[in-house]
Amino acid sequence: MGLFDSVKKIWSQDMAIDLGTANTLVVLKGQGVVLNEPSVVAIVDQGGKKNVLAVGDEAKTMLGRTPGNISAIRPLRDGVIADFIVTEEMIKHFIKKVHKGSTFANPRILICVPTGSTPVERKAIQDSALAAGARRVQLIEEPIAAAIGANLPISEATGSMIVDIGGGTSEIAVMSLGGLVYSKSLRVAGDSMDTAIVDYMRKxxxxxxxxxxxxxxKKEMGTAVPTGTNTYPVKGRDLRSGTPKEVNITEEDTAEALNDIMKQMVGAIKDALENTPPELSADLVDMGLTLTGGGALLKNIDKRFSKETGLPVHIADDPLSCVAVGTGKALDQEETFSTMLSEY
Ligand SMILES: Nc1ncnc2c1ncn2[C@@H]1O[C@H](COP(=O)(O)OP(=O)(O)OP(=O)(O)O)[C@@H](O)[C@H]1O
Ligand SMILES: [Mg+2]
Structure with missing residues (x-):
């Protein structure tokens, strides 16, 4: 291998990470998404010493099913790091996994963060990546990465609006000329939908x-507006008898369970529109808003948002990887997007 090749090889190891509360995606410079796994770590307690048992896909199957000495943890909650040590272990594991077979070369890492995260939280994310072996860590706001991933014209003097519904946070942002004009991070997203369904089934x-x-x-039967007539069997434990039981639910049920959350999201979108300068509002009437994140896959969510806000609503291609793809593009085209990156 010549000198140029070895330099190129090290350079190609720079990576972008969408460190999500539900899923972590890793993009290698110039190679696209190379890893996509749940943000879950299983820890085993061996006589007081804690060791990582499994990470990602393997650990997710253990959630809610572990014996006493094993715990499956989601180290990020509400879009921020709830458990630093475990998050660091997870980042290390994923970095090692994508570098399988090649020498580890202290990469530059670009990580996206929710707009609502505090400087302390941002510094914590950065420190975790540094401790995991990064040479340099830069951050990008999640809705900006989402907009880049969805090919919105955010560098232009026109308004673009993103609603990114992840596991922990929903990011609502209006952008123009490469910057955030308005942003709000709502701690109501996919996880809250799951909790709402648990509560509804109980009540x-x-x-x-x-x-x-x-x-x-939620994924198979959830809807923002009931339109289907199928029934869906749900197994659980009867609260009175304590024994296993099965009931059949319909889309009317899931729509009712998710109704409050939909109202909160529509309310937040309306707030954003009220706080957007009039010139940009005018752009949004034509451009509409773009949905990204796994929550964009909730059935009829586009119809409901469109009906209640009066704006056209588009769902990005592959909403689950949009942020990662955008973060990867920002890594690849450093000069174009440099003003949108920050460091702590
Ligand atoms: N078909 C579907 N319908 C509804 N929700 C879905 C669907 N598929 C995935 N989801 C939800 O999308 C969420 C995960 O989305 P995503 O991967 O964008 O989140 P994240 O980036 O990890 O979280 P955050 O951005 O809040 O840190 C989960 O709550 C998941 O249940
Ligand atoms: Mg996300």
């Missing part, structure tokens, strides 16, 4: 279900 059917089951119901 309406006396049925106790876990978060994983609730998430499955």
């Amino acid at each position: 309406e059917y006396n049925l106790l279900i876990g978060d994983t089951t609730a998430e499955k119901i």
